Amino acid sequence: MGFILTFLARRLAQGLLIVLVVSFAIFALVRMAPGDPARTILGGMASDELVEQTAREMGLRDPIIVQYGRYLAGILQGDFGTSYIKSESGGASMGNQDQIRSARASVGSLIGSTLPYTLQLAGLALLITLVVSIPIGIAGGVHAGRWQDKFAVYLSSVFVSLPNFWFAIVLALVVTAKLGWIPSIGYQGFAYTILPAIVIAVEMSPIFIRSLSVSVADTLRQTFVEVAAVRGLGPRRILYGHVLRNAAVPILNLFGVQVGALLGGVLIVEYIFDYPGIGLLTVQAVTQRDFPVIQGVAILSSAIFVVVNILVDLAAARIDPRLES
Amino acid sequence: MTGKQATLLEVKDLSIELIRGQERRPVLDRVSFSLEERAVLGLIGESGSGKTILAKAIAGWIAPPLFRKGGQVLYRGRDLFGLSEADTRALRGRHIGYIGADPGSSFDPTIPVGVQIAEKLRAVRPDIPMAQAAKRTIELLDRVRIPSAARRYREYPSQYSGGMLQRAMIVDALVAEPTLLVCDNVTQPLDVTVAAQIVRLLRDLREDIKAGILFITTSVPVVSEIADDLLVLSKGRVVERTTPARMVAAPEHAYSRELLERMPRIWTEQPPLRSTVDAQAARAKAGGKTQPILSVQDVTKHYSVPDRDRFFGKQIVQAVRGVTFDVFPGDNFGLVGESGCGKSTLSRLLSWVEPPDSGSILFDGKDIATMSARERLTMRRGFQLLLQDPYNCIPPNLPVGRTIGFSLQVHGAGRKEIQEKVDAVMAEVGLPRELAERLPIGLSAGQRQRINIARALVLEPRLMILDETLSSLDPMEQARLLDLFEKLQASHGLTYLFISHDLAMVRKVCTRIAVMYLGKVVELADNQTVFMKPAHPYTKAMLSAVPVLEEKPYRAEDCLLEGEPPSPIDIPEGCSFRPRCPLAIGRCAQQEPGLKVVAPHEYAACHLAA
Numbered sequence A: 001m002g003f004i005l006t007f008l009a010r011r012l013a014q015g016l017l018i019v020l021v022v023s024f025a026i027f028a029l030v031r032m033a034p035g036d037p038a039r040t041i042l043g044g045m046a047s048d049e050l051v052e053q054t055a056r057e058m059g060l061r062d063p064i065i066v067q068y069g070r071y072l073a074g075i076l077q078g079d080f081g082t083s084y085i086k087s088e089s090g091g092a093s094m095g096n097q098d099q100i101r102s103a104r105a106s107v108g109s110l111i112g113s114t115l116p117y118t119l120q121l122a123g124l125a126l127l128i129t130l131v132v133s134i135p136i137g138i139a140g141g142v143h144a145g146r147w148q149d150k151f152a153v154y155l156s157s158v159f160v161s162l163p164n165f166w167f168a169i170v171l172a173l174v175v176t177a178k179l180g181w182i183p184s185i186g187y188q189g190f191a192y193t194i195l196p197a198i199v200i201a202v203e204m205s206p207i208f209i210r211s212l213s214v215s216v217a218d219t220l221r222q223t224f225v226e227v228a229a230v231r232g233l234g235p236r237r238i239l240y241g242h243v244l245r246n247a248a249v250p251i252l253n254l255f256g257v258q259v260g261a262l263l264g265g266v267l268i269v270e271y272i273f274d275y276p277g278i279g280l281l282t283v284q285a286v287t288q289r290d291f292p293v294i295q296g297v298a299i300l301s302s303a304i305f306v307v308v309n310i311l312v313d314l315a316a317a318r319i320d321p322r323l324e325s
Numbered sequence B: 001m002t003g004k005q006a007t008l009l010e011v012k013d014l015s016i017e018l019i020r021g022q023e024r025r026p027v028l029d030r031v032s033f034s035l036e037e038r039a040v041l042g043l044i045g046e047s048g049s050g051k052t053i054l055a056k057a058i059a060g061w062i063a064p065p066l067f068r069k070g071g072q073v074l075y076r077g078r079d080l081f082g083l084s085e086a087d088t089r090a091l092r093g094r095h096i097g098y099i100g101a102d103p104g105s106s107f108d109p110t111i112p113v114g115v116q117i118a119e120k121l122r123a124v125r126p127d128i129p130m131a132q133a134a135k136r137t138i139e140l141l142d143r144v145r146i147p148s149a150a151r152r153y154r155e156y157p158s159q160y161s162g163g164m165l166q167r168a169m170i171v172d173a174l175v176a177e178p179t180l181l182v183c184d185n186v187t188q189p190l191d192v193t194v195a196a197q198i199v200r201l202l203r204d205l206r207e208d209i210k211a212g213i214l215f216i217t218t219s220v221p222v223v224s225e226i227a228d229d230l231l232v233l234s235k236g237r238v239v240e241r242t243t244p245a246r247m248v249a250a251p252e253h254a255y256s257r258e259l260l261e262r263m264p265r266i267w268t269e270q271p272p273l274r275s276t277v278d279a280q281a282a283r284a285k286a287g288g289k290t291q292p293i294l295s296v297q298d299v300t301k302h303y304s305v306p307d308r309d310r311f312f313g314k315q316i317v318q319a320v321r322g323v324t325f326d327v328f329p330g331d332n333f334g335l336v337g338e339s340g341c342g343k344s345t346l347s348r349l350l351s352w353v354e355p356p357d358s359g360s361i362l363f364d365g366k367d368i369a370t371m372s373a374r375e376r377l378t379m380r381r382g383f384q385l386l387l388q389d390p391y392n393c394i395p396p397n398l399p400v401g402r403t404i405g406f407s408l409q410v411h412g413a414g415r416k417e418i419q420e421k422v423d424a425v426m427a428e429v430g431l432p433r434e435l436a437e438r439l440p441i442g443l444s445a446g447q448r449q450r451i452n453i454a455r456a457l458v459l460e461p462r463l464m465i466l467d468e469t470l471s472s473l474d475p476m477e478q479a480r481l482l483d484l485f486e487k488l489q490a491s492h493g494l495t496y497l498f499i500s501h502d503l504a505m506v507r508k509v510c511t512r513i514a515v516m517y518l519g520k521v522v523e524l525a526d527n528q529t530v531f532m533k534p535a536h537p538y539t540k541a542m543l544s545a546v547p548v549l550e551e552k553p554y555r556a557e558d559c560l561l562e563g564e565p566p567s568p569i570d571i572p573e574g575c576s577f578r579p580r581c582p583l584a585i586g587r588c589a590q591q592e593p594g595l596k597v598v599a600p601h602e603y604a605a606c607h608l609a610a
Helices: A002-032 A037-042 A048-057 A064-076 A097-103 A107-142 A147-160 A164-178 A191-220 A223-231 A235-273 A278-287 A291-319 B051-058 B085-091 B113-124 B130-143 B149-153 B162-174 B192-209 B220-226 B244-249 B254-262 B273-285 B343-350 B373-381 B400-410 B415-429 B433-437 B445-457 B475-492 B503-509 B527-532 B537-545 B586-590
Strands: A082-087 A104-106 B007-020 B023-036 B040-044 B066-075 B096-099 B180-184 B212-217 B229-234 B237-242 B294-306 B314-327 B332-336 B358-363 B383-386 B463-467 B495-500 B512-517 B520-526 B596-599 B602-604
Touching: A002 A064, A002 A291, A037 A048, A037 A082, A082 A107, A082 A278, A082 A291, A104 A107, A107 A147, A107 A191, A107 A235, A107 A278, A107 A291, A147 A191, A164 A191, A164 A235, A191 A235, A223 A235, A223 B096, A235 A278, A235 A291, A235 B113, A278 A291, B007 B051, B007 B212, B023 B051, B023 B066, B023 B212, B023 B237, B040 B051, B040 B220, B051 B066, B051 B180, B051 B212, B096 B162, B113 B130, B113 B149, B113 B162, B130 B149, B130 B162, B162 B192, B192 B212, B192 B220, B192 B537, B212 B220, B220 B244, B229 B244, B229 B254, B237 B244, B237 B254, B244 B254, B294 B343, B314 B343, B314 B358, B314 B512, B314 B520, B332 B343, B332 B503, B343 B463, B343 B495, B373 B383, B383 B445, B400 B415, B400 B433, B400 B445, B415 B433, B415 B445, B415 B475, B445 B475, B475 B503, B495 B503, B503 B527, B512 B527, B512 B537, B520 B527, B520 B537
Parallel strands: B040 B212, B040 B229, B096 B180, B180 B212, B332 B495, B332 B512, B383 B463, B463 B495
Antiparallel strands: A082 A104, B007 B023, B007 B066, B229 B237, B294 B314, B294 B358, B512 B520, B520 B602, B596 B602
16 A cells, blocks of 8 residues: 555656646747737737737736746646637637626636546547457457457558548548438537547557557467466466456556547547537637647646556556566 | 386377478477376486477477377376367366476466465365465465465565575465476576575475476486486487486486586586696796786675655665675686676676776776776777677677677778688687678577677687676587687687686686675685685585585585575675574674685685684
């Protein structure tokens, strides 16, 4: 038990550092990119003096490190800032400087209202991925060189060569528009999650299938697996009790890395399907130079990534105690 | 053990072939023998004689590319090859126990050792409840003298030492009370003192386990300790069935005689007197003021590893704890000790792969630490390291000649010069010329080791460090390379530093020997003294554990150690050898003995020596 606590404390401290570094990098990069948010807020017609004055009021002319410090202080009080663009009602409040801040949406509430949709999409995508990959990958590893293995390879090759944007458009056209089987585009209920989730799952499965096959096949070649049969253990017990257990460690690590790909996949797929999640919010924020939203999403993503990887490492160390040190 | 006992195992005309692609090669050729209930049959043969395949055939473990060509393995009259999968499974582990040569990778690394043994017992005896299986496992772990067995039950394989894992394998094989036990080369991966303990343990267990044992080994002295009868296997055939006593006294078959001839000899072997005398004469000629070619002065090296139980905690592994010795030109200096004693760390320090924490290493009277990068490069020319594993240190994608010449290239030699030197050195180490253009694919370990020697020799070094260089070679090849080393020494005036656990080899070639235990030199003297009149109890224990057929000057019973070396993380206070020492006195617990002179040129770190 003592081990888990020290492990968590140590890793959370490291994780916090990572999130800080990432958030600062994002913070600095957004501000170095061309495009002035004050101009965006005020619109193309506003005079240069007004833009300059607004920028000063918003603190955009301070050194980046000062701005960052102010931002961190806000986060500590639970304030992630307010969007430059979005209003509470959801629409953009472009060029309407009279009713400025009060009407603008806070980043916290923007993320809070979109995150559940994205979690639902990511969760379903992951579920489909695992349901497809686990049986196919394990069968491919156990029967290396036989048809199960070849099937796993061919299926992965097909999946990996489908570009996600193309596949998304085709699915929307055929399944939703032509056949009318499953709705998509926008969101009016759970069914709208299915097609985007399939697209993400198709993107992620090949990696899991291949890694599982390789990992299972490698574990099967280990001496202790061969010896287990001679020691008197039955094949079922060897596979489920020992082979899968050992093969799971690399898969867990892969999962930790793939969370990043999952987040990236969500971005594109949500945009294509006009799915109201974090991804869509991010794409809009980027095109509109909505700094506070971009930063909030970046911090959230890196925090998710860090937490998932801490959990993955903890789970891996529970399986294989040699990883504890 | 003659007469009316029932036959437990009968192998009849068993032939096994290896078939892989176009390759078709007999591995076992009409092997026949029988083993009575509760008897111990030894099986001896060199590597490649087919003995492991035979062990596997008896344990029901013959899988492609191995195929049975003919014959039977009858366990209590039932042919193992004729059984259904289910019947085979019912025999394996339950009635036939198997202990292999690889205890380190025989357990699942992710599950506690005890749990795996209990799991195995429950797999072959589902009628035993889990609690009882656990209790029985702990009892047996205790029986094979694993300290604090109840705690060890919950520990993982990585927390066990090699010797303890082999004991756990014995428990695993015995837990279901089998009637036939196959021990395949069980002492091979272990250090001599631990191997001696395991053999002693099996001999003690023999009486109460009621199983017939097939004991397979490469060592005649080991098998003599335990077996009633002995089979000699050569190239897949049984060439002789005899008793251990007759095997030693009057081997009949030519191969048996050859095998016996090749068994290590320590006390009837003459030490390399000539070179000792030469080295001493050379030193005397220089007026006793010969400068050592390598001087190691109070060198230490610690590593810190994270402590799992404390936040930001660290544990200190004291790998080398103050080692001092000199190697003189023309010496064959031997550094011996068991695994974990710090030999390999020391060899990394000597070759300056990493610097020591404190102390200094002088090459030719010059401190390596104060050398400039250029000086160090020049020094490295004179100072070559040869490693144990001949496979991983040769680039597979370079022709052999390029590999050998590459180090010259590093040191800035011209193309023509490289070509000439490579040709010369290849001829000298006995590599055929045409090999220079070939890739090192398919070369034997011996040939690969020659490539390594050539690669070192081409730089015309003065000192060669041989870190277990010959350990992975079979005895024939080992003898050939030792001859080569001797020849090279004569023609190039080389000095060797042998780092090894192979005491028979050290006895044969080394002039001066340092014995290491837990990161310290505990004894340093010339060959004859170390082997005939050792001053330190550890040296004596180690020597008494070496399996040899000769009469030993001291009895193993008097000095064989209990337990295993402590971990270099928790070094006992006072003398680090005290917990295992049969002679320890009160003072040993308080004060750590330093290396002191016991006779001219003889040093030992023991309060009782002097």
